[in-house]
Amino acid sequence: MQGLIASKFLRKLLVPVLGTLLAASAGSAIATDNYWQQVKDRGTLKVGVLVDWPPYAAVDAKNQPSGYDGGVAKLLADHYDLKLEYVVMTGPNRIPFLLTDKADVLVASLAITPEREKQVQFSRPYSAASMVLLGPADVKISTPADFPKYKIGVPRASTTDLGVTKVAPEGTKLHRFDDDASALQAMLVGQIDAVGTSSVIAADVQKRYPGKYKVLYVVNEQLMAIAMRKDRPELLKAMNDFIAADLANGKLNTLFEQWLKKPLPQSVTQSGQ
Template sequence: MRIVKQAAIAALALMAVTGAVQAKEWKNIRIAVEGAFPPFNYVGADNQIGGFDVEIAKAVCNQLKAECTFAVQDWDGLIPALQAGKFDAIFSSMSITDERKKVIDFSRPYYQSPSSFIAPKSAAIKDTSPESLKGKTIGAQSSTVQATELEEKYKGSDVKLYPTQDEVNLDLVSGRIDMLFVDKLPGLDWLKTADGANFEFVGTDLPTDGVGAGVRQADSDLRDQISAAIVAIKADGTYDKINAKYFPFSIWKD
């Protein structure tokens, strides 16, 4: 009996040393995006998805020599659907947070963007501390780091949460909210539109931990392969070419 146990232990040790147990090689990856967060992800007039997130995901898949398929999923359903096995990874400008890391895992960040307030130019708001914004009605997309920040720290404000960022923007234009809180990069893109012409960033930006690809906690091999691919497309210049299509400055997070 002892001989059998020793043989089994020796075999396991040999497997560890020789790498006999290999991580799964992902050659088919199902990817989800919200499709409603331009310029990062959107559904175009031709009913095709596009945007920065999508192009980075495709570059990652190309680096991994994997066949990838894409699906559109509403924002609030992204994590539940991932956990239910409807797809394998989320590339949808999902910020890395401690709260989310309790239920899913993340690749290394593939971009960074602070959180920012936007208000009418006529409001001339300078201070965006919780004390200064007491009584203000502030909008944000639900289930985002901005929503969490407002609910936890801006208790003296009237916080309104919406299913999509477009709805937040529309209520700001219509005057139903005093200001909004958003990821700065899509906010910058919106300020360039006709609807955003009379609005501006106000106050101080709040830093985040960056945006990564979300995967199930059990799929650490996929997480690591995506992370390695992100580093590789940065090194070979692919990332910078995609970045330049959307932004006049680098959004890479070291």
């Protein structure tokens, strides 16, 4: 009898407590899911961008963010009739800025990697770039087995850094720099023998210095996507809907051709099919 009474007492005590906890949990989930609504109510979309990785990320004559990423950010804000606020950042602080809500989303040449997917969520791809090793014409690199013979520079913590590190054999002399510009400059002045960079930047260097530099090795192709904090499904849906719409109407391809002088890769255009 005493056990029955105790059981009834516990039920009376726990039911209200559990109800309160469930309500709080549901309220938290609703608040999280409504982040996109908060952005729309605010009327301004804060987009994190780079400005030091042309032609993907650059500045215009008025010192405003430009390049392909800057253009995508503008298309995104226009698509949802929102005011655009650029949040300029560097490669290493892109994710920290996002996780502290200094930006709502990143349109910052951020490649999709398993390591990053542990921290943020990605939309479907809106861009892609091949990562290569660029160096003087007399440098002989054809396979990773050749890496240890030379000093190779990469932007610290970048996907180029990850890609080269992944295939580099023991004994490779990797030199890490704060950004792409610093790594490229080190190669140009002979501080390092080769630099990890995008195929587009490599092509620009080759155009400026005909016959002096060549692509030594293709590291990989990287798909880049809009990044945002996790547990914001409505925000993710909005980003995916934008990309699908502007792929279908050709605006993303037109912008890519404007800056990259070639069509969007099939790895981007067919990613959602």
